[in-house]
Amino acid sequence: MQIFDKAVDLQSFLNSCRKNAQEVSLVPTMGGLHDGHLDLITRAEELADINVVSIFVNPTQFSKSEDFDTYPEVIANDIVLLEAKNVDVLFIPSVSEVYPDGMSTDYEVGDLGKILCGISRPSHFNGVAQVVKRLFEIVNPSYAVFGEKDYQQLLIIKSLVSHLDLAVDIHSISTKRDEDGLAKSTRNQYLTKKDRSLAPNLFEQLTKLKILIINDEPIELSRQQAFNNLSNIFQVEYLEVLDANNLKQITTNTKEIIIISAIRLAETRLIDNIVFRRSNV
Structure with missing residues (x-):
């Protein structure tokens, strides 16, 4: 597994893959990987020749009262899991790498982001759309895979792709659960x-x-x-x-x-x- 923390290096590698007619898939994550993430990766590997997994805890989708500072970071364990899955590429950028021009955004997700989770987390989905858009710009995948547990997020990402006419196919995987039914998280x-x-x-x-x-x-x-x-x-x-x-x-x-x-x-x-x-x- 190749590990990149700079967008330019990742893009150079992926461009060389595309010259060899290899398609690229992306699984965006915030780390703390579990079996649900591994199912996403399995699907991504079925879709494309080169599978990229990103680990980035995105500050713009957290409010001041939420758990950005305490969100679990277990990168060493995540790397072990990804290597066992034979993932091709891990992208672990810094905040400045993802947002070199600052963290402001002019993209609004609209009414779909103002209901359900958007009521208690009013800035959350704008932040999600912002980081997904940036990761798509950096990785330029043919496919991206998301989980259906975050269903509102999934529809917002599909809307983002449609509104911006992005050349990426969005795929989703059903929720992975523990034996007692609790959704993996x-x-x-x-x-x-x-x-x-x-x-x-x-x-x-x-x-x-x-x-x-x-x-x-x-x-x-x-x-x-x-x-x-x-x-x-x-x-x-x-x-x-x-x-x-x-x-x-x-x-x-x-x-x-x-x-x-x-x-x-x-x-x-x-x-x-x-x-x-x-x-x-």
Whole structure:
């Protein structure tokens, strides 16, 4: 595995690969890698000849009250995992390398970034779009792979690619879970033993809500019941049942549905979702 921390060196290497008719894929991460990230890498390796994984904790997607300064950095362990996966390239840039002209941005993600997670994290998705755009500019991948756990982020990145007419195909991978259903996340390591035992209740309630909807139970009544059940355990930021294609309110004709939620358990914020199709629409 080749490791680069300078954009110009990475670009020189990738340009030489392209001269040999090799396509490039990108998996952007913030490190603290787990099995979910490794699934993304597996998919990226299927798509292209040269797989680039980036590790960069992006300051512009964190607010002052969030965990930028304490976000887990375990680069030595990450490198071991990436080498075991036979990743071709690791890109670990500095902030000044990613943002040589400063961290301001004129790209606005719009209304899609103002709902759900965007309510409690109003600058988050502009920061996500900013760093993804920069990584695409540096790496110039033919393909990029993201996880579906961060579903709102996934739709925003697809919108970014569409609006800017970028020549990169976005692929996604379903959420990787522990045996008890908890979605894999770097932030899971923040959980105490007690909180870890409670955390799977999030996915359990989403699953029960899905079953009620499939069985044609009243959606809003079922959502409120699930919200109340979650509130007995967690501080619930939101629990919504929406159109999975655009995160708008569902109609009688909506076929693909997402149940999407964010909760807090002590100091740890967890997100999760379930996407499914209604067979009777």
